[in-house]
Amino acid sequence: MDEHADAMGEPGFCFPAPAVAVLDEHGGIVEWSAEAELLVGMAFAEVEGRPFDDLLTAPATRKSQPVDGTHPGPDPAEPGGSGAGTRAVLAHSAAGGHTEIYLWDSPLIGHGRRLVLFVPFGQALGWGHGLSFLNAVFGQDMVGMSFHDTDLAVVRTNITPEMFGGPPLTPGDRLDAVMPTDDAAAVEAVLRRVLKTGVPIFGHEFQMRSRRPGERQWTLSLSVMRMENARGEPAGLMVLVHDVTEQSRIRRHRDLLHRSASRLGMSLDVTRTARVLADIVTPELANIATVDLAQPILSGGEPPQVFAAGESDLVRIAVASTDGPWPAELLQVGGVYTVPPLSPQLRLLQKNRSVRLSRGEVTRALGERAALFVPPGAHTLVVTPLHARGRLLGTIAAWRTGQPGAFDDAETELLAEIGSRAALAIDNARRYAREHRTAMALQRRLLPWATTDTPAAETAAIYRPAHGGHAVSGDWFDAIPLPSLRVALVVGDVFGHGLIASATMGRLRTAIQTFADLELDPAEVLTHIDDLVHRLAAEAPAATRDVVGATCLYAVYDPITRRCTLASAGQPPPVLIGPEGTPRLIDVNAGPPLGVGGVPYESVTTEIEPGSILALYTDGVLGLEPYADGDGMRRLQDEIAVQARSRMTLDDIGRAVLGDAPGEPSRDDVTLLLSRMRELPSGNVRSWRFPADPNAVSEARAVTRHQLHDWYLGDIAFTAELVVSELVTNAIRYAGGGPVELRLIRDGALICEVTDPSNTQPRLVRAGDTDEGGRGLFIVAQFTTRWGCRYGRRGKTIWTELPLVENATGQDMVLPD
Numbered sequence: 034m035d036e037h038a039d040a041m042g043e044p045g046f047c048f049p050a051p052a053v054a055v056l057d058e059h060g061g062i063v064e065w066s067a068e069a070e071l072l073v074g075m076a077f078a079e080v081e082g083r084p085f086d087d088l089l090t091a092p093a094t095r096k097s098q099p100v101d102g103t104h105p106g107p108d109p110a111e112p113g114g115s116g117a118g119t120r121a122v123l124a125h126s127a128a129g130g131h132t133e134i135y136l137w138d139s140p141l142i143g144h145g146r147r148l149v150l151f152v153p154f155g156q157a158l159g160w161g162h163g164l165s166f167l168n169a170v171f172g173q174d175m176v177g178m179s180f181h182d183t184d185l186a187v188v189r190t191n192i193t194p195e196m197f198g199g200p201p202l203t204p205g206d207r208l209d210a211v212m213p214t215d216d217a218a219a220v221e222a223v224l225r226r227v228l229k230t231g232v233p234i235f236g237h238e239f240q241m242r243s244r245r246p247g248e249r250q251w252t253l254s255l256s257v258m259r260m261e262n263a264r265g266e267p268a269g270l271m272v273l274v275h276d277v278t279e280q281s282r283i284r285r286h287r288d289l290l291h292r293s294a295s296r297l298g299m300s301l302d303v304t305r306t307a308r309v310l311a312d313i314v315t316p317e318l319a320n321i322a323t324v325d326l327a328q329p330i331l332s333g334g335e336p337p338q339v340f341a342a343g344e345s346d347l348v349r350i351a352v353a354s355t356d357g358p359w360p361a362e363l364l365q366v367g368g369v370y371t372v373p374p375l376s377p378q379l380r381l382l383q384k385n386r387s388v389r390l391s392r393g394e395v396t397r398a399l400g401e402r403a404a405l406f407v408p409p410g411a412h413t414l415v416v417t418p419l420h421a422r423g424r425l426l427g428t429i430a431a432w433r434t435g436q437p438g439a440f441d442d443a444e445t446e447l448l449a450e451i452g453s454r455a456a457l458a459i460d461n462a463r464r465y466a467r468e469h470r471t472a473m474a475l476q477r478r479l480l481p482w483a484t485t486d487t488p489a490a491e492t493a494a495i496y497r498p499a500h501g502g503h504a505v506s507g508d509w510f511d512a513i514p515l516p517s518l519r520v521a522l523v524v525g526d527v528f529g530h531g532l533i534a535s536a537t538m539g540r541l542r543t544a545i546q547t548f549a550d551l552e553l554d555p556a557e558v559l560t561h562i563d564d565l566v567h568r569l570a571a572e573a574p575a576a577t578r579d580v581v582g583a584t585c586l587y588a589v590y591d592p593i594t595r596r597c598t599l600a601s602a603g604q605p606p607p608v609l610i611g612p613e614g615t616p617r618l619i620d621v622n623a624g625p626p627l628g629v630g631g632v633p634y635e636s637v638t639t640e641i642e643p644g645s646i647l648a649l650y651t652d653g654v655l656g657l658e659p660y661a662d663g664d665g666m667r668r669l670q671d672e673i674a675v676q677a678r679s680r681m682t683l684d685d686i687g688r689a690v691l692g693d694a695p696g697e698p699s700r701d702d703v704t705l706l707l708s709r710m711r712e713l714p715s716g717n718v719r720s721w722r723f724p725a726d727p728n729a730v731s732e733a734r735a736v737t738r739h740q741l742h743d744w745y746l747g748d749i750a751f752t753a754e755l756v757v758s759e760l761v762t763n764a765i766r767y768a769g770g771g772p773v774e775l776r777l778i779r780d781g782a783l784i785c786e787v788t789d790p791s792n793t794q795p796r797l798v799r800a801g802d803t804d805e806g807g808r809g810l811f812i813v814a815q816f817t818t819r820w821g822c823r824y825g826r827r828g829k830t831i832w833t834e835l836p837l838v839e840n841a842t843g844q845d846m847v848l849p850d
Contacts, residue, residue, distance in 0.1 A: 051068065052069035052071075052073070053068065053069060053148070054148075054149040055147070055149070056085050056138075057145070060084045060085055062082065062085055072134075074130075085149060089122060089124065090123075090124050120134075120154060134151045134152060134154055135151065135153075135157035136151035171189075172191075174193070174196050176274070177190070177191065178190065178271070179274070180270070180272075181271075183268070183269055187203065187207075188269065189204060190203075196276075197276050207221075216239070219239065220255065227259055227270060228267055231259045238254050239253060239255060240252055240253075241253050252278045252281035253274050253275065253277065255272065256272070257272050257273075258271045286443065289317050293313045293451045293454055293455070294454055297309055297313075301461065301462045303330060306462050307324040307351040308351040310455040311323065311353035312353050313451060315431075319431035320411075320432060320436055321431070321433075322352070322430065323430045324419075325347040325370075325429075327346070327425070327426060333469075333470055336424045336427075337424075340383065347372060350366065362405075363405060363406065376398060382416065387417045387418070389414070389445060390414045391414075392407060392411055406430075410434040411434050412433060412434065413432070413433045413438075414431070415440045416429070416431075417452040419459060421457050429452050468532060469531075472498075472534075475539070479535065480496060480509055488518045488781070489518055489591070490710050492520075492522070492706060493707050494705065495688060495703075496703070507535055507583070508651050508653065510525075510649070511542060512706070515552060516819075516832050517593070517778060518593065518778065519591045520589070521587065522587075522588045522649060523706075524586050524651055524706050525585035525604075526652065537581070541562060541565070541566070541583055541585070544561075544562055544565050545558065552824075553824075554598070555588060555636045563629075570582070582626050582629070583602075583627045584626045586599065586604035587601075588647075590710060595642070595643065597638065597640075600621070601621045601634075602624050603624065606621055606623070606666075607619045608673055610645060612643070612645055614674050614677055616671065616674040618666070622637065644709065644710070646677050650704060651702065652701070653701035659672070687705050717780060721776075722774050723775065725764075725765050725770050730758055730761050730765070733761045734757060737750070737775075737777065737785075738754055744779050748838070749838075753835055757785055759813050763795065767789075768790055768791045773788070774787070776788070781837070782834045782836055783837060785833045786830050786832045787830070788828060791829065792828065795831055816835070820833040
């Protein structure tokens with residue numbers, strides 16, 4: 034045996050030896066092998082001289098079908114003939130057993146003797162099937178098959194250059210003879226693992242490149258099984274190779290199209306969508322990709338009808354490269370260029386058709402500008418239009434540098450399909466950006482100034498609209514100055530998103546300001562707004578009525594009494610930070626959202642120390658990562674308290690509390706209204722109570738005159754006395770009994786309040802020349818900057834405001850005749 038055969042572990046005879054008998058010319062047994070003894074169960078001494086046919090239960094059937102499926106053999110009884118195979122039943126000496134065997138007999142030349150080989154029939158059948166299988170496999174040219182020795186060298190193969198279109202593989206070769214060293218090493222690692230462990234591998238795919246750069250590459254499916262010799266030792270490997278390049282390409286393209294469909298629809302940001310598109314194209318289809326869009330798209334505008342040469346501008350939005358950093362000599366992200374002169378290729382793009390070009394064609398078409406657009410080492414380009422709603426939004430350009438070969442039809446069609454889906458995503462993002470910007474502009478125009486400074490409180494509001502593809506949600510805030518130095522604080526959140534939510538917010542804010550001027554109790558204000566929301570829902574289209582609604586918290590703070598009255602319609606409870614920095618939640622009953630109806634709202638009143646910070650906020654704050662889930666409300670209290678103790682401005686406190694909120698973009702508007710509450714000095718307020726007696730009018734005038742002199746406001750004493758006289762007179766005349774209370778408040782203006790137990794509504798009328806009355810409120814209106822009336826649980830209060838400088842209104846006072 035030669036060295037090579039020894040290394041293979043006796044290749045070709047990896048099965049046990051058959052039983053052997055030698056027969057004389059009369060058919061008697063003259064020789065008997067050890068395998069025959071084991072199979073028959075008789076020693077040579079027991080069978081010597083006996084006819085071999087005596088060992089069979091019946092004469093052997095001649096010309097039987099061979100186990101390998103070939104033609105029948107000749108009759109061994111014929112002179113010079115040999116049996117191709119005979120099926121028989123062998124009798125055992127021990128226990129009378131029987132074994133079905135397959136035997137071959139052949140004459141030995143010159144001795145008149147015959148050689149008989151026999152094995153169990155099942156074993157012979159296996160050998161026949163194995164041989165048939167090998168003949169079938171080696172005879173076809175669809176699947177490559179090769180035997181390798183334990184050193185992985187090829188022993189036998191049917192792989193020809195015509196099978197896969199690659200280099201030939203001949204006996205004695207190693208894999209690096211037909212593929213690059215790196216590829217060969219990767220495959221041989223798989224072969225060695227199977228050779229060592231004996232565990233077969235089926236369907237292992239790997240990429241095979243030609244040893245000559247620039248030529249084609251294959252995707253091959255590899256199946257490897259270890260072969261063993263008769264002693265069960267590794268004798269080599271059987272390798273099956275199937276070319277699945279086309280199937281793999283179809284599968285990769287299908288997966289790429291699926292990924293593009295899922296990823297391109299994940300964002301409503303034009304730039305982010307363009308980046309995803311460039312990343313999808315590389316490295317599956319190209320080494321370098323660029324996405325260029327018409328400049329108006331970035332601001333949500335409509336793209337031009339056509340790309341006019343020398344007029345339309347394109348902006349490079351995204352780039353991707355598998356060859357390392359983006360080359361500095363190429364057009365960078367954000368770079369703007371003008372559409373080149375009209376050409377056949379540009380006409381094809383306008384018609385929504387992809388264009389394939391070689392490097393030379395691109396260089397000739399661009400001329401001097403080629404250096405900005407042609408990557409180093411690139412050899413092939415395909416440009417696909419991004420076309421949506423009949424308009425060309427831009428292009429995606431895919432270059433190949435390291436990948437061999439030009440783009441084929443299937444790849445060009447795939448890129449066009451991806452571009453079509455990307456164009457829809459980009460156009461949706463553009464339209465969203467336009468609506469979002471419009472809603473933002475409307476929202477900001479409808480919202481008040483973020484900061485206010487009144488005698489009752491200093492306020493600062495932080496409003497952040499939803500972003501990252503989420504539409505504006507209609508949050509709002511307000512700080513409304515009320516008569517008698519009070520202030521109304523409001524936060525709210527309209528259901529829904531976009532322009533409709535912003536418009537609804539504007540209507541609700543206006544309505545709340547109107548009801549605030551009526552100086553109603555907070556619970557009553559919310560009840561009126563709830564009725565308004567019901568009317569808005571009735572006016573809305575049937576499909577959207579269920580989503581018309583809002584949440585709101587309305588609070589009124591009085592700096593004289595230091596009391597704050599609140600009512601809530603579905604809003605989270607306010608946070609109050611005391612002057613010493615201790616936080617607590619105000620326990621306000623959160624009624625149903627506006628528009629639900631059927632449940633009354635309740636007001637609660639709490640006393641607030643001067644210097645305290647009251648925080649009203651929408652639920653968008655609790656959606657931010659630092660305050661989301663679990664005990665987020667407690668963490669919000671603690672954070673406001675920590676920032677409040679830093680003595681920063683309210684605006685800085687609010688921004689520190691909200692921060693930049695890491696993580697996902699906010700899905701909801703975020704609104705935080707902070708108010709630092711104040712107290713009016715007690716020396717600036719005086720009040721008196723008088724009986725319902727006409728004589729009390731003169732007393733009211735007197736106390737007013739004396740108090741104004743004490744406040745060094747004697748210049749307006751006459752006017753103030755006149756106003757107080759008219760108000761007290763009306764109260765005594767129409768109050769229907771009960772005491773009348775007068776209160777003077779000094780701040781930026783002189784506020785005169787007269788309270789009586791009557792609910793009669795005061796009316797401003799113009800008295801006739803002969804009328805004896807009816808001029809009181811007319812005189813009041815002439816001498817004050819404004820006046821009004823508010824109702825309490827019992828009675829009403831008429832208030833007026835006088836400037837601290839006589840006739841500070843600049844108007845001519847008209848007195849009745």
